[in-house]
Structures are given as structure tokens and as C-alpha cells.
Amino acid sequence: MAQVSLEGIRKVYPNGYNAVETTSFNIRDGEFVVLVGPSGCGKSTLLRMIAGLEDITEGVLKIGDRVVNDVDPADRDIAMVFQNYALYPHMTVRKNIGYGLKNRGIPASEIDAKVQDAAKMLNLTEYLDRKPAQLSGGQRQRVAMGRAVVRDPALFLFDEPLSNLDAKLRNQMRIEIKALQRRLGTTAVYVTHDQVEAMTMADRIIVLNAGRIEQIGTPSEIYHNPASTFVASFMGAPPMNLIDAQVDQGQVRINGYNRVMPAPAAHSGPVTMGIRPEDVTLNADGDIRFHVDILEELGAHRLLHGAIADQPFTVMVNKDHAADIGETGISLKPDALRLFDMETGQKL
Amino acid sequence: MADTTLETPAVIPHRRKIRWGTVGDHAVLILGSLLMILPPLLALTTASHDAVTIHREGLQLTLGDDLGKNFHAAMFEKGGFTQTVDGMLMLMNSFILGVGFAVGKIVISMMAAYAIVYFRLRFATLAFWIIFTTLLLPLEVRILPSYEAIQKLGLTNTYTGLIVPLIASATGTFFFRQFFMSVPEELAEAARIDGAGPWKFFVDILVPLSQTMIAAIFIIMFVFGWNQYLWPTLITTDESFFTLVRGIKQIVLSYTDSQIPEHGQALALAIVAMIPPVVIVVFFQNWFVKGLTESDK
Numbered sequence: 024m025a026q027v028s029l030e031g032i033r034k035v036y037p038n039g040y041n042a043v044e045t046t047s048f049n050i051r052d053g054e055f056v057v058l059v060g061p062s063g064c065g066k067s068t069l070l071r072m073i074a075g076l077e078d079i080t081e082g083v084l085k086i087g088d089r090v091v092n093d094v095d096p097a098d099r100d101i102a103m104v105f106q107n108y109a110l111y112p113h114m115t116v117r118k119n120i121g122y123g124l125k126n127r128g129i130p131a132s133e134i135d136a137k138v139q140d141a142a143k144m145l146n147l148t149e150y151l152d153r154k155p156a157q158l159s160g161g162q163r164q165r166v167a168m169g170r171a172v173v174r175d176p177a178l179f180l181f182d183e184p185l186s187n188l189d190a191k192l193r194n195q196m197r198i199e200i201k202a203l204q205r206r207l208g209t210t211a212v213y214v215t216h217d218q219v220e221a222m223t224m225a226d227r228i229i230v231l232n233a234g235r236i237e238q239i240g241t242p243s244e245i246y247h248n249p250a251s252t253f254v255a256s257f258m259g260a261p262p263m264n265l266i267d268a269q270v271d272q273g274q275v276r277i278n279g280y281n282r283v284m285p286a287p288a289a290h291s292g293p294v295t296m297g298i299r300p301e302d303v304t305l306n307a308d309g310d311i312r313f314h315v316d317i318l319e320e321l322g323a324h325r326l327l328h329g330a331i332a333d334q335p336f337t338v339m340v341n342k343d344h345a346a347d348i349g350e351t352g353i354s355l356k357p358d359a360l361r362l363f364d365m366e367t368g369q370k371l
Numbered sequence: 372m373a374d375t376t377l378e379t380p381a382v383i384p385h386r387r388k389i390r391w392g393t394v395g396d397h398a399v400l401i402l403g404s405l406l407m408i409l410p411p412l413l414a415l416t417t418a419s420h421d422a423v424t425i426h427r428e429g430l431q432l433t434l435g436d437d438l439g440k441n442f443h444a445a446m447f448e449k450g451g452f453t454q455t456v457d458g459m460l461m462l463m464n465s466f467i468l469g470v471g472f473a474v475g476k477i478v479i480s481m482m483a484a485y486a487i488v489y490f491r492l493r494f495a496t497l498a499f500w501i502i503f504t505t506l507l508l509p510l511e512v513r514i515l516p517s518y519e520a521i522q523k524l525g526l527t528n529t530y531t532g533l534i535v536p537l538i539a540s541a542t543g544t545f546f547f548r549q550f551f552m553s554v555p556e557e558l559a560e561a562a563r564i565d566g567a568g569p570w571k572f573f574v575d576i577l578v579p580l581s582q583t584m585i586a587a588i589f590i591i592m593f594v595f596g597w598n599q600y601l602w603p604t605l606i607t608t609d610e611s612f613f614t615l616v617r618g619i620k621q622i623v624l625s626y627t628d629s630q631i632p633e634h635g636q637a638l639a640l641a642i643v644a645m646i647p648p649v650v651i652v653v654f655f656q657n658w659f660v661k662g663l664t665e666s667d668k
Binding site for chain 2: 074076095096101102103105106107110111112113122123127170
């Protein structure tokens with residue numbers, strides 16, 4: 024167990040590409056941190072720098088109290104789970120899990136006991152003598168987990184470990200990984216592009232965009248108080264509605280409407296106004312007119328996609344709320360309004 | 372439940388149309404097989420006659436009485452100029468050349484490919500292309516300088532001199548490079564995190580993964596080495612280093628003025644020389660095809 028600290032870490036590839044801009048953050052002992060962002064945002068590079076698979080161009084990386092910039096991956100006391108699992112195809116599950124221990128010169132009897140324990144924890148006992156090719160995707164994923172767990176490292180690193188699984192299995196493994204991490208109390212860094220994974224698993228989320236950190240916060244903070252329009256539209260499905268509005272004397276007015284609402288931030292002039300689709304209610308008498316084009320049935324909810332004042336807008340209503348295509352009135356929950364700078368996209 | 376037993380369809384007598392395309396295909400295949408099988412067959416039947424008959428009447432299509440005798444003489448009778456070499460010794464030499472060449476080639480080319488693919492060497496690509504161009508320079512092209520080098524090193528009439536110059540070519544390196552590049556990078560990274568150094572990764576992971584590839588290349592190289600003629604002829608003058616392929620010629624040429632060449636024995640030896648490559652290819656066919664077509668990753 025250990026805390027991880029990144030101080031001014033930066034990555035520039037030899038071809039001049041700036042993969043990660045100067046970033047600093049701390050990961051607390053036992054914390055589950057998720058790095059999330061669209062592809063190419065530098066999240067994997069960041070993880071690989073922590074793992075030691077990628078050189079750090081600039082900055083100081085500490086795992087525990089030790090600076091590990093120049094420490095070999097094998098000596099960083101970390102374990103990593105890869106997207107394609109990277110199991111050794113010619114080795115049995117038992118050997119796959121035990122390989123890291125064997126390389127560290129641990130006696131065979133001890134390896135065996137540890138492998139048994141790990142296998143039991145992951146329900147792999149009966150598959151120990153199979154080869155990876157004879158396992159299902161979920162089982163392979165478990166073996167990859169076993170390989171990480173068995174070494175009892177200070178830090179788990181996960182590189183999109185669930186993206187090769189089908190949706191149902193993914194939900195299940197999500198819970199299992201989280202539970203396992205809780206039980207072992209090992210610090211974990213988890214990379215994903217899936218915002219649902221980020222929201223459900225993280226103690227804290229780090230949202231990355233184009234090599235920069237957009238926001239660090241708990242899932243709830245990230246969801247309710249996004250620091251920028253990028254975070255607002257990236258986190259949450261469906262994303263936050265972002266529409267053009269005007270602030271004047273502490274009042275917000277959506278372009279094209281006269282209705283004003285109290286502004287949550289002191290500002291004046293044009294802004295981007297954000298509101299989550301579930302914070303909007305249908306109200307036949309509402310004076311903001313919403314034109315519904317498409318109705319998406321999700322079972323527990325319905326999504327109404329359409330436009331207000333010619334700007335795309337989505338409303339989420341409960342399943343027992345009648346809804347139909349056409350024009351209707353809506354009302355917005357006043358304390359759910361968020362305002363962003365029109366130019367920079369930063370929260371006001 | 373529906374009845375699942377299959378009903379035999381009523382036999383409708385109808386004239387089968389002759390598909391001329393199929394007939395043509397088979398004719399070509401049969402002709403081709405005959406073309407391939409006849410010479411060895413002829414060698415076998417001819418080898419069963421005594422030297423005088425063969426010398427007088429040429430190749431024989433029928434089986435004679437001397438098959439056993441000729442084979443025995445070819446394999447176990449000391450012959451050659453020095454009267455010290457028998458077929459068994461030549462067989463052994465051929466095996467040493469074939470296996471030594473194949474193993475040496477695999478070891479060298481795997482290591483070369485490993486270095487090129489997995490290590491960030493300066494000029495790695497350049498090195499690869501330089502190795503690759505040796506494909507354009509087979510031993511026959513560089514035979515004089517090669518001979519000169521081996522001779523100066525005092526390696527004529529040694530197994531080393533026989534094998535090493537043949538090993539220097541790019542085919543194996545090329546095959547292994549392509550194979551290694553198809554191995555997922557994460558495997559190397561996982562091994563690194565698991566504490567496997569470069570050597571351990573090579574031995575524990577890359578070599579086992581390359582099994583089928585190694586087998587396929589072994590077969591090709593063994594047959595190639597086994598069939599070498601020019602280089603062994605040049606580099607070995609001591610008869611105790613003669614290979615089978617070479618020995619055949621020696622029998623045909625070894626007559627003194629009054630003697631007829633032992634054609635029967637030469638053909639017997641030729642058949643013996645054909646058997647190991649055939650056996651290897653037949654038995655390892657599966658590995659061979661697997662190695663060249665699929666990769667189990």
C-alpha cells in the first residue's frame with residue numbers, strides 16, 4: 024500500500040508530440056483513482072509512466088516515499104492489468120499467475136500457496152491447469168487480475184481492463200474489481216474511456232483532455248459541478264445540455280426567451296448554460312418551448328431529444344411520465360443551472 | 372417432436388454428367404505425381420541389379436536380385452579412395468550438416484530478430500535491411516571469399532567450416548522478425564512488470580511462443596542443409612567428412628581402369644539420401660503448415 028505523487032510530470036515523445044502536459048496530483052493510500060478521457064487524451068501514457076513502461080520527460084514520480092523515475096517496472100512494487108490481458112498463451116493459469124513470483128526467486132511451495140489463494144479469491148481454482156485459450160473472456164480477465172493480486176503490490180494499475188468484455192460481464196467485473204480493491208485496500212489507478220466505469224468505480228476521478236487535467240474530484244463533484252464544458256459533456260450519459268444564454272444583473276436568460284432565472288454566478292454577458300437532462304421537467308404550461316424530435320425508450324427512463332430555440336436539448340423523464348413527439352413546455356430546476364465561459368468553456 | 376431420423380432419399384437413376392474440368396484436374400495431378408515418383412522408383416528398381424547389367428543395359432524397370440547386396444555394400448562396405456568411409460559415416464555426416472545447419476541458423480536468426488524487434492537500437496532498421504540484402508547473396512555468389520576466409524582460419528575439413536558459412540543468410544532472421552512483430556507488445560510489458568529480464572523473456576516466453584515457427588524453419592533448413600553439394604565439395608577434401616550427397620558422386624567416379632562403376636550402390640545411396648528429408652517433411656507436415664500459416668497467440 025502506498026500513496027502516489029506526481030509532481031510536474033510531463034511527457035513529450037521523441038517526435039515532438041506533447042502527450043501529457045505538466046501535471047501534478049496525489050493519490051492517497053488505498054484510494055481508487057480513475058483516469059478518464061477520450062482516446063488520445065494522454066491517460067494511458069500517464070498510467071504507463073507510473074508503471075515505468077514509458078520514460079518520464081520531466082517531473083518527479085513517487086510511489087510511497089521513493090522517487091521511482093528511474094526504477095525498473097519490476098522494482099516499483101506495482102502490478103498492471105492490460106486491456107488485452109497479456110496472458111502468456113503457452114502457460115497454464117497456474118503458471119501465468121505464479122510467473123512474477125517465480126522470477127522473484129520465491130520458493131515453489133510458497134508460490135503454490137499464494138497462487139491457490141489468489142485463484143480462490145477469483146473463483147479460478149478449477150481452471151488452474153487450463154491454458155488461456157481455453158478460457159472465456161471473463162475468466163481471462165480474472166486470470167489477469169490474479170496475476171496482479173498474487174504479488175500483493177503497493178499499487179494496482181488498470182489499463183482499460185474491461186473494454187474487451189461484453190456489456191453484461193463488464194458490469195459484473197466492475198463490481199468485482201471494485202470490491203476486490205476495497206477488500207485488499209491496495210491503491211489503484213484505473214484508466215478508462217468509459218464514463219460509467221469512472222463514475223461507478225472511482226473514489227476520485229481525474230478527467231483528462233488533450234494531455235491536460237480538466238478536473239479532479241469525486242464522482243459526485245464531477246457530475247454535479249463540472250469544471251468545464253468538456254467535463255460537462257464528457258461525463259454523464261446523456262451529457263449535460265449546453266445552450267447559449269445571457270446573464271444580465273444576476274439573471275440568466277436563454278437566447279430567444281424572455282424568461283429569466285437567478286444566475287448561479289456573478290457575471291454579465293453571453294454564457295454557455297448547462298443543465299443535466301434529469302433536472303428538466305415537462306410542464307405543459309412552461310414558457311420555455313421544447314420541440315421533441317426523437318423519443319428514446321430506456322426502460323426506467325425516457326429520453327426526449329429535440330431542441331429549444333434551435334439548440335439541441337435533451338430531457339430525461341421517469342418511465343411513468345407520459346411523453347410524446349411534438350412541442351411541449353419545460354421548466355428547469357433553478358439550482359441545477361451551471362454557467363460556463365463562452366470562450367474558454369471554464370466554469371464561472 | 373419431429374422425427375429426426377433421416378429418410379434415405381429415393382434412388383433416382385440418372386446418368387451422371389462427366390465433368391471434364393474435374394477429369395482434367397485429376398489428369399494433371401496424376402501426370403505430375405508420376406513425373407515426381409518415377410525417377411526414385413526407377414532408381415530403386417535399377418539399384419536391385421548388379422553393376423555389369425546396369426552398365427550394359429542402362430536403367431532397369433524390373434526388380435533384380437541384388438537389392439539387398441547393393442544396399443549393404445553402399446552402407447557398410449568401406450569404400451572411397453582411402454577405403455575408410457562407408458555409407459553410415461556419410462549418413463552421419465549428412466545429419467551433422469543438416470541438423471547443425473538448421474539449429475545454428477535458428478539460434479542465430481532468432482537472436483538477431485529478437486535484437487532487431489525488441490531493443491531500441493540505433494540503426495536497427497538499417498541493420499535489418501543489411502541482413503536482408505544477404506538474401507541476394509547466397510553462398511554460391513560469395514563462394515570464393517568464403518572459401519578464402521575458411522581456409523585462412525584453418526577450418527577446411529572441419530564441421531565448423533562446413534556449417535558456419537552456410538548459416539550466414541537472412542531467411543531465418545526475416546521469418547522470425549515478422550513473427551516477433553506480430554506478438555502483442557503488452558506481452559513483453561507484462562513480462563517486464565513480472566520481473567522477467569530480456570533473457571528470461573526470450574527463453575520463457577518468446578521461444579515457447581515460436582515453437583511452431585521454429586519447427587517449420589527447422590524443416591526447411593534441415594532439407595536445405597542436407598542437400599548441400601557445392602560447398603561441402605569445396606571445403607572437405609578429407610573423405611571422413613563426406614556427406615551422402617557427395618558420396619554418391621564418389622562411388623560413380625571411383626573406378627580404376629579395369630572396374631565398372633558401382634551404379635547399383637550409387638543409386639542405393641541416392642535412395643538413402645532421399646529418405647530423411649522425406650520422413651521429416653511427412654511427419655512434421657502439421658507443424659510446418661501451422662508455423663507458416665497461423666500463430667498461436
